[in-house]
Amino acid sequence: MLRILFVCTGNTCRSPLAEGLLRIRVHQEGLAAEVRSAGVSAVTGGPISRNSASLLQEAGFKDSISSLAIQESEVNWADLILTMTMGHKRTVIQRFPGAIEKTFTLKEYVEDxxxxxxxxxxxxxxxxxxxxxxxxxxxxxxxxxxxxxxxxxxxPDFDISDPFGGSIEIYRQTAEEISGSLDKLVHKIRARNEGSK
Missing domain, CATH: 1.10.287 (Helix Hairpins)
Known part of the structure; x- marks a missing residue:
């Protein structure tokens, strides 16, 4: 079982979108993966943005996600930490140097x-x-x-655009940007699952 942790700033916009969208795909395709998200400057237990929640609901995501401040327990839990920007990646590695080998930006990790x-x-x-x-x-x-x-x-620029404070259309563009990388990520997870059989 591959354990993936998505990380952004407040864990209210990008990383919850990535978490929810990937959890939908993992469930639909029967992949052996668990998915969570956290933020480098998040307040644990807060709501995710209304626009992110709306887009996840549109996509068929039924669970709820609340914000989580990244902590050692989450870092230790994860096999793979995928950040939304290079800045997030640097912050994770500075705070948790032992995570350097498993921390990438999402776009960097799926680059082919x-x-x-x-x-x-x-x-x-x-x-x-x-x-x-x-x-x-x-x-x-x-x-x-x-x-x-x-x-x-x-x-290339491996940062995913930040929709914070933007319209639902801005959030939709970010969700599409994330989805493009998740397509490649799902392919990698599927290959890993098939390789471990």
Missing amino acids: DAHILQAIEEREQLVTELQLKQALSQAVSIEERSRIFKLEHAI
Whole structure:
């Protein structure tokens, strides 16, 4: 059973949409996965946004979701933590360094373009090398700075738009953006389920 935790800021807009929409798919397709969501700046027990709740209801989601502040118990529960933005990913890793190997943005995790995946891997290696150099008070060369700049431009924006305070149409656009990534995620979960049989 794969345990997935979606994370955004307040756990009222994006991550509850991702949780609800994926739970619908998991149930419909009989996939072995559990899904929850939390927020890096959430208040536990609060309601999710009215627009997110409306869209989930439209999609056929019958359960209720309330906001949850991310905590160690949720991080330990999760096999996979999928954030809505790179900022959320950094925050999760800063607060829970042990989660680094299982924390990705949703879009990053489902990316399937080999060139982009290679650029991500190169960037991660270079960032690690440069952080080590800085920790050892060594200078970072112009070539290294230029290389990281080129890699950053080869990688698309992995953030999901924040509909907070917007109309139902803005929320619908965000839900469609999330759904596109969930299609790829469901494919990965299905492949994982079939591989474990």
